[in-house]
Amino acid sequence: MAEITYLEALRAGLREEMLRDERVFILGEDVGKYGGAFKVTEGFYEEFGESRVIDTPISEAAIVGAAAGAAHMGLRPVAEMQFIDFISCAYDMLTNYVATARYRAGLPTPMVVRGPCGGYVRGGPFHSQNPEAAFLHTPGLKIVCPATARDAKGLIKAAIRDDDPVLYFEHKFLYRRIKEALPEDGDLLTPIGKARLAREGQDLSIVTYSAMVWKSLEAAEILEKEDGVSVEVLDLRTLLPMDDEAILATVKKTSKVMIVHEDTRTGGVAGEITARINEQAFEWLDGPVLRVTAADVPLPYAPTLEDYVLPQTADIVNVARKLAAY
Amino acid sequence: MPPSSAAAPRPQAPAIPAGLAREQLLELYYLLRLTRSLEERLTNLYRQGKVIGGLFRSLGQEADAVGSAYALDRDKGDFLAPLTRNLGSMLVQGAEPLQIIRQYMAKATSPSGGREMNIHFGSIEKGYIGQISHLGDMVPVMAGVCLSFRIRKEPRVGLVYVGDGATSTGTFHEGINFATVQRLPLVCIMENNGFAYSTPLHKQTAVKRLVDKAAGYGAHADSADGNDLLAVYEVTQRAIERARAGGGVTMIELTTYRRKGHAEHDNQGYVPKEELALWEAKDPVDRYERRLDETGWVSAGEREAVRARIERELDDAVAAAEHDSFPEPETAIADLYASPAAQEPLWYRAGTAPGSRLTPHG
16 A cells, blocks of 8 residues: 555545546636646546536635535535635635525535645745634534545545535645555545544543644653653544534543644634533543633744744643643 | 416417417416415515515516516426515426415425525425525526536526625625636526615616626626516527527626515605606506507406416415414424434423423513
């Protein structure tokens, strides 16, 4: 098995689904001959033709709206946001139209909206965002955030096959930085709604997702070596619907939980996870649920500023030590 | 749907335009009159407090929706998305008065099971998609419907309605631009009824005519008197034929007038009385009746039979809808997703029986 990158795994998953199911098509900005800003759809235009790999105007609302219309008619569109920051331009279409379609009108809307999220790449305020919290608050959508190459592939395939609209947030920092040997399996699927235990531990749990899984694993190594603290890391993989069962299992196992996410703090996903733990496992806790997140500012450009705002491994270690001391 | 016609046209009757058959003229009369009468029934129900939400009339603009939708080819699977004042277009596609009444009355048996209001519902099988309240959003959605036609190489056409207000939205712009760039088989009816809620056209846009916007998108432009049913049919038919032949998007402006307020609660104080009187004289239903009368295409007796049939149908529909119940409260949390289709009630709601729920006063 040859090792492939997170980006290659995503591309392979997309391609396999397009080969498997002729209803699947791609639309987005520069996705055709150019192959996409990050080359996720490189070679697709040549392989599948322009009727299935559609270059669009710079019109996120039209991209999402057209995907919805095609999905109602039985197709399986995969819409690319060139940077996920631009998904806000389609916020109305996603929250008012797409998310409500089945509930209010019984309209099948099997579609995927995907795009590169996340920082650590000096992208500045508008090429680094993590918009998951805005959509976590929208009943009717599903949200997945793969952290590994395996899940990059498994989740895009599952998202395309899902009968509900799925937002697929891929982390651009991980695109070419992580590799994994994956089996040549056309049905390598990651179930939507199921978390993954990224590391087993006894003393403390970190609940996290996307690129923060890797920082949390690094922190766990340090804590093991330097403090003798055994850290469990839960990779949520899906944010909506959230895997309460897996969260509660790790809470009950270690009784000390912290949540790590790259998105800003106030109104972030960590607040929701904390509330769920509070409601369902309060008596199992030996300490407060703590958060490591970005600071509440737009993400700045300069390396010194970006590194200060975003969560770093040292922050996770620091907070974990406070929690372990309870 | 239409009563089978017995009497033949008068021998001296002028030729019927636009390739329409006499039976179709009668069917058009039924649909036009049904739109008017159904809304009148809804107004009665509204005044009795039986319509739960607002009531949106299309008084004076019925010919726009009926004439344009009628030009679609339902056998070929043509598709439309209506807007607020296009009840008639849904009736053309096969929506039933009973469905509309149930929907307004928020009954369990309504097409949306009581989840949505007024004419916000659709039927993929019958070829119309339910709108949402955000004006312009149906334009990109219908572009996507038309994209599916092209991807599957189906010779089908889509029709989307907007009003003068919706043409100011971003989604309208993005949707029309995308559809024209892709040369999709889409027809956009821009119904200019003079007002968006209380805002007159000159505060909505600086163009003199909505159809002037078409040039900015590279779309074909056409227009018609929106109160002339057959003119509406003809102009739409031309655009549909062009779209089906691969000629791309046509934007059609239909000029009409909104003779009621935005919704039934709106007393339209901002509208000059003389203007209303002027447009009442141009009423599209009266006008079509006069045309049928003057040409002798459809006799007074046949028209009377259609009206009687409509009254019977509406009597039955109102009685049936009034008999129905509101939805069971617990159905509110079902069917959000295809999977999982069900969700657990909030823990403090679990086991509460319908009717035993907390009210604002305990």
